Amino acid sequence: MDTLEQDIKILIIEVLNLEDISGEDIASDMPLFGEGLGLDSIDALELGIAMKKTYGIELEAGDGRIREHFRNVLSLAALVRHQGKGSLTHTP
Amino acid sequence: MISWDVPIVRWVQWPGIGAAELGFIEPLLRRRLSSLARGALHVANACAQGCPSATFVFASRHGELTRTVELLRSLAHDEELSPTLFSLSVLNAAAGIFSIARGDRAPATAIAAGVESFGYGLLEAHLRARKSPAKPLVYVYADAPAPDPIGPQSGDPQAVFALGLLIQGDASSRLHTAFRPGTMVGTPATLQANACLRALERGSADWTSDRHHWCWNLR
Numbered sequence: 001m002d003t004l005e006q007d008i009k010i011l012i013i014e015v016l017n018l019e020d021i022s023g024e025d026i027a028s029d030m031p032l033f034g035e036g037l038g039l040d041s042i043d044a045l046e047l048g049i050a051m052k053k054t055y056g057i058e059l060e061a062g063d064g065r066i067r068e069h070f071r072n073v074l075s076l077a078a079l080v081r082h083q084g085k086g087s088l089t090h091t092p
Numbered sequence: 093m094i095s096w097d098v099p100i101v102r103w104v105q106w107p108g109i110g111a112a113e114l115g116f117i118e119p120l121l122r123r124r125l126s127s128l129a130r131g132a133l134h135v136a137n138a139c140a141q142g143c144p145s146a147t148f149v150f151a152s153r154h155g156e157l158t159r160t161v162e163l164l165r166s167l168a169h170d171e172e173l174s175p176t177l178f179s180l181s182v183l184n185a186a187a188g189i190f191s192i193a194r195g196d197r198a199p200a201t202a203i204a205a206g207v208e209s210f211g212y213g214l215l216e217a218h219l220r221a222r223k224s225p226a227k228p229l230v231y232v233y234a235d236a237p238a239p240d241p242i243g244p245q246s247g248d249p250q251a252v253f254a255l256g257l258l259i260q261g262d263a264s265s266r267l268h269t270a271f272r273p274g275t276m277v278g279t280p281a282t283l284q285a286n287a288c289l290r291a292l293e294r295g296s297a298d299w300t301s302d303r304h305h306w307c308w309n310l311r
Contacts, residue, residue, distance in 0.1 A: 016123070017123040018123060019119055019122070020119065038120055040120075042175045042176055042179055045175040046175050049172045049175075053172075
């Protein structure tokens with residue numbers, strides 16, 4: 001298992017208070033929103049803030065690719081590798 | 093002196109016997125509930141059992157003040173605000189979640205009236221019930237001590253406390269409430285809802301703040 005992907009899964013679970021869900025329950029290619037994990041728009045904002053805080057990534061409100069970046073754990077990991085300032089810590 | 097009677101079908105307190113039953117709320121909705129909202133919705137649901145359609149009145153002195161304080165801390169530290177905290181920091185947060193979980197679009201009321209929030213919430217419940225006596229009305233009072241740096245106030249519970257009443261016209265027990273201006277200036281108040289709970293358990297109780305003297309009798 002990719003460490004960064006695993007860290008992002010733990011971040012999602014902790015920041016969004018996902019009760020009774022563990023990292024193994026989230027497949028890296030599982031859609032996070034709507035069908036799949038079932039997260040909503042408040043989660044999207046909350047997760048965006050946590051990703052900025054933890055990995056130092058920059059997200060611009062008008063960026064049309066945000067939806068792509070937040071599709072699943074794989075795309076979030078790709079965003080961090082591409083743009084992030086390294087894996088700082090996953091403490092929310 | 094102001095007084096009124098409400099017919100009581102049943103009442104539920106939290107903490108009570110056993111764990112909070114919140115299985116009626118799906119996990120994705122439930123995960124965002126504070127311990128205060130969990131207590132409030134446990135008693136609300138227990139009172140509303142068998143009532144697919146009911147009127148709801150919620151009351152709380154502080155509501156989700158813990159979330160508001162966290163938001164203010166973030167602002168003070170120049171941090172971004174949590175959307176979850178923001179969306180659920182309002183006094184009617186529990187009422188909103190309950191409405192979604194029940195799939196019930198009926199309007200609900202959320203009341204705050206300082207140290208006398210329980211009593212004025214009960215007055216609101218009485219007025220709503222009087223308009224449509226046949227329809228069940230669930231009255232839910234819930235509070236927790238004010239968080240730091242404000243700290244617990246006179247009349248706050250020591251921990252999360254919730255009391256729910258099911259009020260409906262054909263109940264045989266009637267809870268009589270009366271209050272009049274008080275003169276006990278500087279009296280350290282206890283939790284007002286606890287006095288009503290004592291009356292429900294033992295028949296009568298009274299309670300005094302520096303504003304009013306309240307008494308309850310179960311008939």
